[in-house]
Amino acid sequence: MIKFFRKIRQKMLTENKFNKYLLYAIGEIILVVIGILIALQINNWNEQRKVNTKEYLILNEFLNSINKDLKAYENGIIPRIERKKSGLDSLQRYVFHKKTINDLLFLDFYSYLSIDTRLRFDNGPFEALKSTGLDVIRNDSLRKAINNAYSSRLPNSTYFSDRLNERNESKISKFQYKFLKLKRVYHNDGREHMHFDLKVEDILNNQDFLWAFDLERQKYEEYEKRLKSIKTTLLELKTMIEKEIEK
Template sequence: MIKFFRRIRQNLLVESNNSKYFKYAIGEIVLVVIGILIALQINNWNENRKSNQFQTKILKEIKTSIQLDLERNQSILEERILPKRKGIENLIKNMHSNEKAHDSIIRKNFNDASTGILFTYDKGAYESLKAIGLDKITNDSLRNRLIRFYENWLPRGKELIREYNETYSQRIKLREKVLELSYVNGKTWYVRARLNTKDLKSNKDLLKLLDIEGDIYWNNYRVIVPIIKEAKDIISLIDKTI
């Protein structure tokens, strides 16, 4: 192709036809520019295709992480946080009831009321995205939601739960007052700590402890429930984007 154009230029120069030569030169320049534009367009198309492929891949990984965390948090809510509230309510009823419930029921309520949680989350996929560039996510709303979720909601929620669990040092002292210890011989000797069910109505230490456990329940609930909702919303946004 280059030889073909060179031959045309040489023939025009030999003919000394300046008008035709200039027209040809302009045409050649136009063809070169068109070729460059086409090459740039193809390159941009390839880059966009690679970027879209990366966005789809990383969003699928983030979605998987969020789904696993969501399942864990829903399990924490249903199996630990809500039973904790129920245990507190039932134990208070036990304490104020004229008919005393069986010791095993009272202790079951106490164990539920004493339940704690460990809040964790996986941010590996998000950190991979952040290292390459958050601007790879073309959906502005989704990008901003991911940033808030991983940079604010999750770390703040984890810190709130940790602070509440560590702040109530009085909780440990009260538990020591309401529990009875006994040595039990199984395969080996061990210490069993159970709620002392005697004189429940007059056990002010137990009421103070339940008040603290109620605060812990409410803190855990107000952290987990919004995170569950936000996780579901983000998953829906990811599905719409990919």
């Protein structure tokens, strides 16, 4: 093709058709410029397609992570918190209504009341996004929501829940030691294990138990508050990501 145009130019010059040559040369320059612009546009399209694909993959990673977190809460953490609440509610009816309770029933309720958990979330996709660059998320509102959720709202919820849990647990252990004891249990089939038993009588009026009971209630209320915040954050983010992917 280049040789073809060169021959035309040479022919025009030899025939002394300068004006025609000049017009031809200008036309050739315009064609070259158009070709370069087209090549640049194609390159931009390809680059944009790569960016779009990367953003799509990242958003899907977030969506999968959020769904896994929500499933973990539904199948694991929430049932544990509900069992803790059932123990609290059961013992509260006895404590506040001055009912008597036998040791085995008390220990059964107390075992539920003592259940603990840790509120967690998957931070992997956000760490990957930070290493790539948050600007890969083109939607400003979504980018800000993701950054706010994973750098502030979610970690704050888990941090404050853990702090209260650790602080109260150390206090509960001290009180618990005063009204609970371990005893050896031997079974006819040869099994042996340690089992909690009460050290004191009239456990429902025992101050050490009542202190422990109130501290466990505080932990439950903190779980409930922080869990609600985490679920709200994840569900709001899930909705925003799903809308963005569907565009």
